[in-house]
Amino acid sequence: MHATHAKRRFIVLSNRLPISISRNENGELSASQGAGGLVTALAPVLKNRGGMWIGWPGTNEEGVAAMCRSFSREAGYFLQPVSLTEAEVEGFYRGFSNEILWPLFHEFQTPCNFLPSYWEAYCTANEKFTAAAAAATTNDDFIWVHDYHLMLVAKMLKETGRTSRLGFFLHIPFPPADIFLKIPWRRQLIDALLDYDLIGFQTLRDRHNFFEAVKRIHRGAVRKGRGQVVTLTADGRTTRLGAFPISIDFGAFVQKARRVQNQQAAQEIRAAFDNRFLLFGADRLDYTKGVPQRLDALRSAFEHYPELRGKLCLIQILVPSREEVPRYRAMKEEIERLVGEINGRYSTPGWAPVHFVYRNLPHEELIAYYMASDMALVTPLRDGMNLVAKEYAACNIRETGILCLSEFAGAAMELHRHAIMVNPFDWDGVGKAIRDGVFMDAAQRRRRMRAIRAVVRRYDIFWWVDAFLEAAFSTHLEDFPQNEAAYWADLEQNQGPPWDVAPES
The missing domain is CATH 3.40.50.2000 (Glycogen Phosphorylase B;)
Incomplete structure (x- = not known):
């Protein structure tokens, strides 16, 4: 391991934290590991290595921050909650994310509801996630942003002067260009995504669809290379596009x-x-x-x-x-x-x-x-x-x-x-x-x-994470030092930890 790796932390951003919060029979808050593909994928590789998971806990009830801190001890990685108002959840999550992006990206055009207020809420929520990431990370950290809810984060982080390496992975399909271009804010979304160092897709088909959408917006866009990862130059910026099919443990x-x-x-x-x-x-x-x-x-x-x-x-x-x-x-x-x-x-x-x-x-x-x-x-x-x-x-x-x-x-x-x-x-x-x-x-x-x-x-979950990290940051899982003592010391100071399990031999 290189000495410079000691300060590196692995930071994950997603719309939801990987926990489900509910009340028990006594009316007390309790937390359990959430369900879903992203949690299934990342929980095994985050355990006991430095960094944090930033996301919305799904509720604004009092005591959630303490609950996240307590659950961090069990999970082995630090949870940093982002607070969203009910109006922001309505416009950002139920509105823009689930009434525009979700159906359109799955090639269902009928349910889409292109309300300008939804776009405003999407921008506001992305600003909150960006602010949480800016406050909790340094330029030495590797930041991996997940899914369609947070496509604006890289652009917003760079506007704060942050130079951290930024990767993005889209868990849902990317639609054909003719469908994507129906979004009124198509240029803003494409330009924001181009600020990531690497954009990961599930399949080569999704990667191709994205490139075609970029070409329709930036006529001079050029793609170079072959294989899993290619280079895209558009509007004076260069990023990489990769296909990384997610898997399981x-x-x-x-x-x-x-x-x-x-x-x-x-x-x-x-x-x-x-x-x-x-x-x-x-x-x-x-x-x-x-x-x-x-x-x-x-x-x-x-x-x-x-x-x-x-x-x-x-x-x-x-x-x-x-x-x-x-x-x-x-x-x-x-x-x-x-x-x-x-x-x-x-x-x-x-x-x-x-x-x-x-x-x-x-x-x-x-x-x-x-x-x-x-x-x-x-x-x-x-x-x-x-x-x-x-x-x-x-x-x-x-x-x-x-x-x-x-x-x-x-x-x-x-x-x-x-x-x-x-x-x-x-x-x-x-x-x-x-x-x-x-x-x-x-x-x-x-x-x-x-x-x-x-x-x-x-091609299991460990291959998926390692393949993405190698493409995005030229690093591997083992480059994030496992140090449980340092993890708990950092946790006590309300800072981020160190985590993960080694890839299966």
Whole structure:
């Protein structure tokens, strides 16, 4: 390790802190590690190394700052909360982020609501995150900004005179230029992103779409290089663009899948369904996930292949999300209607084709469902990556499962050779894929799953982080010194820490 690395800290900025805050039975605040792809990805690599995670805690209740400080001890990295007013949350998060960027970047144009007040709130919130980062970091720190909520941070930080190295990773897709350019503030967003040293995308397709959007705004934009990372020069500025498909901690999932209690739980699930062929879907309530289309595909399978009736069951887990939004409530009602129609039409004594669960499953229970299932249906209409596909493969230690994967999931770029690929808009096609999976021979199932697991094992979360850091900062995880004594000393002074686990050998 170089001596100069001792002062380096790894700083993460994201819209939300990686915690979920709630009140217990006594009315006291409590915190637990949050769910979601970003937390799954970064929590293992932040533990016990210097730096901090800056984000909104999800509430403005009194005592949140103390709660973040307390949780930092358990998490092994320092949490720095950013305070947002309810009006800012409404305009920045529910408005600009979720009524403009989220649908448009997923190529859904109908829900977009281009209110100027949303843009103003987005700028104000980004200024608050920038101020928190400027106050808590130095020019020696490496700052990694995450996702579409915070695209303006690099530009704003540089306007304060900060010269820290800045990386940005977009977890959702980047849309084709013709769609992106519908945003009234397209130039401001592009110019702000160009102030990052490295912009990371999930796939080469996303990277290409971004470059095409830049060319439409800056006609003289030039791209040089080939491979994972290329150089972009536009408007007198040079940045790098890279493709870094996010992944999971493969080894941790395998370890949990090998636990006796989880294997017993998986056997109990199979026994509860009389050892039928089990289809499995786990999705957050969102129009991008394609759950209604999946149910229509299941109905198509039963209509076209009567031999499947009574032979298989779909276990559909739906995680509650944005229930206060009318469109999401309507979607939940539509899904419940479809489940009722399918069960009402095809159920027989002792068999119902769909088992519907509307709640957030504990992690161990989710792993048991992964292990019990014969075929995972990962069929989003559009997705940046979709870690369910990789988690399912990691937990399939017997290598007998089948992955049915949407062409429009980012994971398709890595796994398309070995998964059963489907167009989620083609109900009959997905229905046929279900039928093919039921009758696939054991040898083919094993070949496919073994190959998928090899990809996920090799390109795991540690590869993802190291690949991004190397491209953005010419450094590796081990360059951030692990020093637990220094971490707790810094924590006591309300400063940032030192963290991480070494990459799996």
